[in-house]
Amino acid sequence: MLRSTLCQHSYPIYSISWGDNSNMMLFSLDRQLVIQSLQANVKPFAWKAHDGVILQVDWNVINNQLISASEDCKYKVWDNYGRLLYSSAPFEYPVTSISWSPDGQLFAVGSYATVVLCDKLGWIHTLEKTYTGSILSIKWSPDGNQIACAGGNGRIINGYVTERCLEWNGFEAVLTDERTVVLHNLRNESIERLEFRDRISKASLSFNYFIVVTSTQCYVYNIKNFNTPTIIELKESSVTHISQCQKYFALADGSSVYIYNYDVRLVCSLKHANIHAEQIYADSLTMSNDVIGIKDQLDKKIIHLFDPSSGKALGDGKPISHSNEIIKISLNQMGNSFDRRLALLDNNKDLYLMSIRILGNQRKMVKLATMVSSFLWAETSNILAAITNDKLVIWFYPDIALTNSDILNLTQEEHNIIDDYGKQLELINFYRDRIMIKRADGSTVYCPISIYPDKLHQLISLSKWNEALKLCWTVKDRILWACLAGIATNAKMLDVAEIAFAEIEEVDKVEYIRYIKSLPTTEMKNAEMLLLSGEYQEAEAILLQNHLYFRAIMLNLHAFKWNRALELANKYNLAIDIVLSMRHDYLKQLNRVEELHLFNLQLKQSTLDASELKERIEEEYLNEKKQLQELSTT
Incomplete structure (x- = not known):
């Protein structure tokens, strides 16, 4: 049923794609790309994108990037502000189709008798020749492992993404085909070949366990022995994401997020009205031994926290709310629940560090860096690394930003890596003293740091x-x-x-x-x-x-929390003259008049001079000492 006509143009519109939160859409208009909001009175944003007619577009809601294919024989990658991120070399024929993978890591491009698999940065992974004529449409499977292509000569072909590689602590796992994984132990140069009866959909290697998900089962291998895996029979066949920590791992499928321990016992499942499991990917879910954090899919400023042992909301059940949309979240792995910290990156490219434990009425949060493109926690310690302003910055004890920020700079180290590794770098893995970095051309390199x-x-x-x-x-x-x-x-x-x-x-x-x-x-x-x-x-x-009331009052006075100090003084009928005198001296030094309502309501009292104030403070400390002695004897 036609609800409304959003816009009308004189040129044909060949392709359209929904944007983030389904409140905007992207479409092609001759040689232009247009972002149209569904809200009334919002002007569309249009720009010239190609030198030929644009035939197909796609917008990925995970990485918030746009891709376009045109008759000028090029494909291009854009951000959601219309800035060009990548432009391909010209193909021999017009580029007729293009499509993002569900997780936003890859996209496929179709031309005449040609299918190209590309990285999200735009460079080509592989090129395959076909006998289909022009590729008119490309669709990805929900797990992001297969593509189906519709050809101009009536043929439909499908392909499986192979040669995916996982690396962790001296182990390398390569998916050589849709049912086979080859594992290399780089320390002793041994090789394990694992074959499965069903097609592999997802795999994860971390924390001494290798997890492989097929269309019907989940295999959990301890890296000490690849001969006897433990197996889970899956209820759903479309697992979209695997996440691991020391005690648990999570499987996200079309209906829920399931938490298992490594003995493959189902611990709990997570369900929330604003969390859609099929839209969960690496940057939207993070887990540790005592906390699981998941981004809200409807309001991207919100993070929901869960207890992995029960599946219930953590603490008082209130989610974390940030001022801007959140791009990525990550929890540190070491220590207990009191040491748990959440690092988050928002759409302003600002990196924040937050305490999970609530102190007072809110969680402590501090901004660590700006212009951050990638960040990562170390697996073996609470060390944080980030790429900011084309530099690799490592905080060897980031907790100190929450407690003693004046020596934060003493605990961090900067590496100027742009000359060695180039731009558009991404942190992939951080284990002990080695940071794996993915370069713009897709190659991976290790950046060594101090082991101490x-x-x-x-x-x-x-x-x-x-x-x-x-x-x-x-x-x-x-x-x-x-x-x-x-x-x-x-x-x-x-x-x-x-x-x-x-x-x-x-x-x-x-x-x-x-x-x-x-x-x-x-x-x-x-x-x-x-x-x-x-x-x-x-x-x-x-x-x-x-019962150290006077010390509590002095604490607030030294912290310039004047209202709280006066509240405590009135509540316990203690040292009111000291509070008023210190406030009077403070205003006198700044040459200001009283503006605090609570102090204006206080009855006027004569203030103490410097010597009298010192004597009164000493007197209160002595009284406090006597009261403590009396309490200890009773």
Whole structure:
């Protein structure tokens, strides 16, 4: 049924494709490409794209890129703003068809008696000659492994994508044909040939397990023994994505996301109204041992978090909401749930780091970098790498951005890799001290980094603090000491943190740690350590729980949280004169008048001068000490 006429033109429209969120569409108009919004009063965006009539277009919602085929014998790749990303060399005949794979990693191009398989960047993987005349239409299978082509002479042909390669920690798996995988162990040069009765649809190699999905079964191999896989009988035959972590792996098919452990026991399944399993791909799902994150398919500013052991929404069930559309999400793999961090890249190319654990009313989040094209967590430690402004930047302890950002630069390293590897680089794998990088021409190279930060993380994960100190003393690297300082601070290892901060000449922090060590109670020390880590709300909560009300008031005063300080002073009828006096001195130094409503409502009191204020603060600390002694005796 015809609902409405969106637009009308004098030229024939040969091809049309839906855009992101189905609120825009792309169509060809003679030599132009046009992006038309479905919303009323929104002007269409058009530009000249080819020198000949455009015959076919396609828009991939995963990578948000456009492709076009034309009678000028070229195909081109565009972004959704109409900027040219790639233009092919001229074919011998007009390019008559073009189509994206479902995951946006490949696209197929058809011309006269020719089918070409291309990378998403535009360069050609392979070219096949056919006996079909002009290829008029190309369609991909839902799993992205097969294409069907309609020929001008009445023939239909299909093809299977082969020679896909997976690499991980000295292992290389190559899909040589639709039912065979050849595994190379590059360490001992052994070769395993795995043959399956059904066509292979997906494969994944990581965390010591190799997972192969066929049209009817899922095979799980331990890399120590490829002779005896464990097998899962699949309910659905269209698995679109596999994701792995240390304890679990996930299979996404047309109906749901299923979570299994490596003993192939079904742990749970994830279902949500705004999560469509058939649209889940690598950048939209991330998992760790205690959290699974999935992008909302309807609102791309939202991330849903689930517990992999139960399938229930994590915590209070509220999703993460970002200010811009999210392109990619990724969780770190090491540590417990308190160490879990989510890295996300938005459509402004800004990279953010976020704490999964809620502190106070919200999760802590910080912007790490801008103009980021690719990022990746290390598998063996919580080290983050990203390509930003054509440089490879590595944060050896990115957690410090959330707790002690003033020494963040001391824990990062930059590599100028554009001269060696070129532009349009993509990070593929990060294992220990090796980062695999995919170049613009499709070749992969390894970029080596220092092994010592990863070794430091491994030692600390085993609570070998003395060995970690010995490593830093031996290597004598400022980056290692900065990482150790941040990790020891978060772990409340005061002696280690003091040594590490001294080595990087952070004198103020050394003095503060010595002050913390001099405090009489464990509760005071814990609160001050949280302050050193930037966790003000938790520090205040500890002080209030242990009846250290005056210290909680002073905490807020030193953090310039004036309203909160006055609230606590009124609530406990304590040190109101100190709060008002410190506020008065603050305004006097800035030559400003009072603007805070809560302070204007407060009854006017005479303020204390500097000496009186100092005496009153000392008096309150003594009173607090006496109260603690009375509580301890009772």
